Amino acid sequence: MVSDPIPTIKEIAKRLNVSVSTVSRALSDHPRISEKTKEAVKELAKALHYEPNSKAIFFKQKKSYVIGVIVPLIYEDFFSKGISGIESVAMNNGYTILFGQSYDSLEKERVVVDAMKSQRVDGLIISLSKETSRNDHLKALDTYNIPVVYFDRVPSLPDVNKVYSNLFEGTVSMIEWLFKQGRKRIAFINGPSALIASKERLDGYIEGVSRRKLKVDMQMVEQTDFSEEGTHKAIARLLSLKKPPDAIISFNDYVHMDAVKFAVKQQVKINEEILFASYANISVNKHTAYPPVVSVDQFPYKQGEEAMKMMMELLRHKQEGTNAAPGFYNKEMRALLVFN
Amino acid sequence: MVSDPIPTIKEIAKRLNVSVSTVSRALSDHPRISEKTKEAVKELAKALHYEPNSKAIFFKQKKSYVIGVIVPLIYEDFFSKGISGIESVAMNNGYTILFGQSYDSLEKERVVVDAMKSQRVDGLIISLSKETSRNDHLKALDTYNIPVVYFDRVPSLPDVNKVYSNLFEGTVSMIEWLFKQGRKRIAFINGPSALIASKERLDGYIEGVSRRKLKVDMQMVEQTDFSEEGTHKAIARLLSLKKPPDAIISFNDYVHMDAVKFAVKQQVKINEEILFASYANISVNKHTAYPPVVSVDQFPYKQGEEAMKMMMELLRHKQEGTNAAPGFYNKEMRALLVFN
DNA sequence: TTGTAAGCGTTATCAC
DNA sequence: GTGATAACGCTTACAA
Numbered sequence: 038m039v040s041d042p043i044p045t046i047k048e049i050a051k052r053l054n055v056s057v058s059t060v061s062r063a064l065s066d067h068p069r070i071s072e073k074t075k076e077a078v079k080e081l082a083k084a085l086h087y088e089p090n091s092k093a094i095f096f097k098q099k100k101s102y103v104i105g106v107i108v109p110l111i112y113e114d115f116f117s118k119g120i121s122g123i124e125s126v127a128m129n130n131g132y133t134i135l136f137g138q139s140y141d142s143l144e145k146e147r148v149v150v151d152a153m154k155s156q157r158v159d160g161l162i163i164s165l166s167k168e169t170s171r172n173d174h175l176k177a178l179d180t181y182n183i184p185v186v187y188f189d190r191v192p193s194l195p196d197v198n199k200v201y202s203n204l205f206e207g208t209v210s211m212i213e214w215l216f217k218q219g220r221k222r223i224a225f226i227n228g229p230s231a232l233i234a235s236k237e238r239l240d241g242y243i244e245g246v247s248r249r250k251l252k253v254d255m256q257m258v259e260q261t262d263f264s265e266e267g268t269h270k271a272i273a274r275l276l277s278l279k280k281p282p283d284a285i286i287s288f289n290d291y292v293h294m295d296a297v298k299f300a301v302k303q304q305v306k307i308n309e310e311i312l313f314a315s316y317a318n319i320s321v322n323k324h325t326a327y328p329p330v331v332s333v334d335q336f337p338y339k340q341g342e343e344a345m346k347m348m349m350e351l352l353r354h355k356q357e358g359t360n361a362a363p364g365f366y367n368k369e370m371r372a373l374l375v376f377n
Numbered sequence: 378m379v380s381d382p383i384p385t386i387k388e389i390a391k392r393l394n395v396s397v398s399t400v401s402r403a404l405s406d407h408p409r410i411s412e413k414t415k416e417a418v419k420e421l422a423k424a425l426h427y428e429p430n431s432k433a434i435f436f437k438q439k440k441s442y443v444i445g446v447i448v449p450l451i452y453e454d455f456f457s458k459g460i461s462g463i464e465s466v467a468m469n470n471g472y473t474i475l476f477g478q479s480y481d482s483l484e485k486e487r488v489v490v491d492a493m494k495s496q497r498v499d500g501l502i503i504s505l506s507k508e509t510s511r512n513d514h515l516k517a518l519d520t521y522n523i524p525v526v527y528f529d530r531v532p533s534l535p536d537v538n539k540v541y542s543n544l545f546e547g548t549v550s551m552i553e554w555l556f557k558q559g560r561k562r563i564a565f566i567n568g569p570s571a572l573i574a575s576k577e578r579l580d581g582y583i584e585g586v587s588r589r590k591l592k593v594d595m596q597m598v599e600q601t602d603f604s605e606e607g608t609h610k611a612i613a614r615l616l617s618l619k620k621p622p623d624a625i626i627s628f629n630d631y632v633h634m635d636a637v638k639f640a641v642k643q644q645v646k647i648n649e650e651i652l653f654a655s656y657a658n659i660s661v662n663k664h665t666a667y668p669p670v671v672s673v674d675q676f677p678y679k680q681g682e683e684a685m686k687m688m689m690e691l692l693r694h695k696q697e698g699t700n701a702a703p704g705f706y707n708k709e710m711r712a713l714l715v716f717n
Numbered sequence: 718t719t720g721t722a723a724g725c726g727t728t729a730t731c732a733c
Numbered sequence: 734g735t736g737a738t739a740a741c742g743c744t745t746a747c748a749a
Binding site for chain 1: 383384425426428429430431432433435436441442443446450451452454457458460461464465468473474475476477478485488489491492493494495496497517520521522634638661664665666667678
């Protein structure tokens with residue numbers, strides 16, 4: 038395995054009998070270097086598989102060309118699509134992604150954030166863990182001049198850079214649609230109340246129902262911790278109401294799958310007696326036994342792209358010293374209804 | 378945003394009126410530093426949110442504590458689970474993951490590999506793009522002393538480090554099981570023949586069928602390019618055979634979903650007339666309209682963990698100079714049947 | 718017990 | 734056109 042020395046600018050200089058500065062300039066196409074020298078240098082560099090050492094460059098330029106990305110769980114469809122979008126834009130701009138998972142734990146999130154600090158990422162894109170309500174560990178990144186872009190699971194603070202989708206509006210229009218189908222008793226299986234995502238959905242739900250001048254009945258609102266049992270309990274109670282719902286909105290497509298599974302066992306005629314709606318629009322919906330009639334798509338890939346674009350923008354400002362107003366970067370994406 | 382200077386060992390030294398080496402030693406609990414000094418240093422370090430600059434450490438230790446990971450497409454269930462396993466072991470060992478996608482293109486793969494070189498990762502774990510048949514761009518990593526562990530999509534070369542699952546055996550035992558159910562005309566919708574994964578499955582198919590002393594009928598073997606149309610064409614031909622199959626094995630669960638979708642339209646009684654089997658055992662199978670009766674699980678999370686463990690082992694050897702024999706690291710995982 | 722200084726790979730600033 | 738040299742943050746002999 039150990040063979041030739043690792044090719045450096047020094048090595049090239051030695052072999053070509055020129056100085057390191059000449060090599061450095063030749064490689065970056067400095068105007069005052071002769072074509073002949075440039076050619077010779079570039080040729081040898083190629084032959085030796087020379088690749089500049091970004092660690093060394095960091096010292097000079099204070100840039101690592103690495104962006105940290107932290108999500109709760111990579112193998113959730115939403116986040117893996119999001120990261121894919123992030124990575125794609127990053128690569129096109131010469132950046133690489135340093136990646137970590139919080140496993141939805143604040144403690145792990147802290148550890149990963151520290152690792153990112155230690156690696157001196159140029160910026161951090163993060164989707165908060167469900168346990169994270171404070172952001173002092175992220176504030177600490179200011180010390181290192183590392184800008185943060187929040188993604189999807191954003192903190193409810195002013196003056197932070199964030200990309201997220203408007204679940205409030207999405208929910209309102211979903212309810213509008215359900216009403217148009219003649220549904221009047223719309224139930225809702227929400228997620229843990231600690232999640233902002235839950236609050237947004239609930240607000241949208243209340244707004245949507247209110248707009249139709251119907252009384253908001255909190256009997257129709259349940260909660261799940263995302264476990265199959267949690268969801269079963271929730272829908273069980275809804276189905277046992279004196280006046281059971283004629284439509285059920287689930288927190289997302291996964292919750293929806295658990296919910297219909299239970300409903301089917303209870304002989305409910307899915308999407309007839311009760312219309313099922315949900316969020317995410319995951320691609321397997323097409324193949325699922327009982328897909329939701331409508332699902333609110335948040336376009337995670339697109340959101341990821343936007344987050345990275347925002348980061349690029351922030352870094353440009355940093356470079357040029359033209360500090361954009363904090364909180365200026367606040368991109369609200371439209372969530373759209375997708376029908377099955 | 379710009380506030381105090383970024384805390385360095387130098388800064389701490391200046392404020393405490395000691396030398397940088399004292400600070401360095403204090404932080405790493407050097408035995409010959411007085412408790413008092415250690416305490417003072419650590420306290421100030423904490424107050425300043427000091428985090429060592431891993432880029433600087435790289436120069437001395439020649440270690441970046443970063444492992445590169447390249448997969449074709451992160452949002453495929455298999456790969457996102459794999460990366461999750463990789464990341465988890467990495468974090469437990471103080472390593473971070475630098476991540477890139479090849480989008481199944483050799484050209485993009487090259488770009489990402491160069492980025493990894495430039496970032497001087499300590500090692501690279503890669504699942505090859507489907508276009509990659511040569512590995513000269515990865516051989517070039519030898520120059521940088523960067524060990525490579527291949528993951529799942531491994532090259533058919535001796536003397537490389539790899540983790541993969543034995544799809545041959547998995548296929549044989551799947552066919553054994555189908556025979557035990559009384560099925561005699563087992564068809565197979567394979568993937569593109571360029572993929573090693575396709576060859577392994579086919580070899581297993583032929584072996585499995587042969588063991589039962591049945592003639593191998595290549596009429597029963599079809600191919601798909603993974604598009605819905607490709608799969609539909611494949612199953613259409615199989616169903617139109619004079620003697621149609623009584624069991625169909627699909628390349629993976631996604632192909633399976635497209636296949637049954639078509640079969641249902643043709644009034645086929647799924648998993649009665651024809652038993653459907655497949656590979657991957659993705660978690661939505663539980664919620665799908667017509668899950669495969671059996672799916673060969675490759676346990677990507679576990680495989681990811683193993684790949685990272687192998688990498689840690691390699692790095693240890695490198696450190697200690699005890700070069701393990703090339704090709705010594707060749708971990709074949711068992712793929713297991715999972716029934717629905 | 719602590720300080721001094723060299724060195725890692727690269728770029729930028731002078732010099733010639 | 735090209736070369737010498739300092740600087741970036743950190744570790745580690747070697748001194749004291």
